[in-house]
Amino acid sequence: MIEFTDSFSQACVAEACAAFPDLRKRLMVELILPMFARPLDPAGNQAGKPIVKPNSYLQKTVLFVAARDLIDHLPKEIGFCRFTCHCNEHGQPTDVWQRTINGVYYNHGDNQQPNWCVHT
Template sequence: MIEFTDSFSQACVAEACAAFPELRNRLAVELILPMFVRPLNAMGQVIGKPIVAPNPLLHKTVLSVFHRDVVEHLPKEIAFCRYVCPCDSYGVPTGEWQRVINGVYFNHGSNEQPNWSVHT
């Protein structure tokens, strides 16, 4: 799950992903959540246990961009915090979100020649 602190951060991350395909690919790989399937009847109702059991933990990443970290219309850095929450047998969060790690995606290059890396 991805969450943004505000609409400015959401717009900046979208602009950066459109301008920098390697950043978009990095985010896609690092933020993919495992999926699971449950058997359904003809009405779309769950009729059995998951075919692949859901993870016992749900992960969430919160992204934010600060106005001072923008060069032209693209962010130079994107801050993140990753959280984890225990889940029940259906994969529904049941407890408090706990921060696991925080860091930043940083462009050591320029908008014309980007060089994105992660610092935690």
């Protein structure tokens, strides 16, 4: 799940993803949620078909952009916090959201030659 702190941040991230395809790909990969449990062998490799059952926890990522971090209309950095919440046997949240990590997606390049990296 992705959440934005405000509509300004949502618009800035949308603009950045449209302008920088590599950033969009990075966000897509890093924000994918596990949908199915998979049986593993003792070595940790997948050992069978996915087991369709509710997750034991949910994850969400909150993204935010500060107006001072814009160059032209594109953000130089996008801050994030990731949270998890334990769920019951039906996949419904039963606890408070706990922050697990925070950091920033930072463009070490410029708008013409972007170089996005993650710092936590």
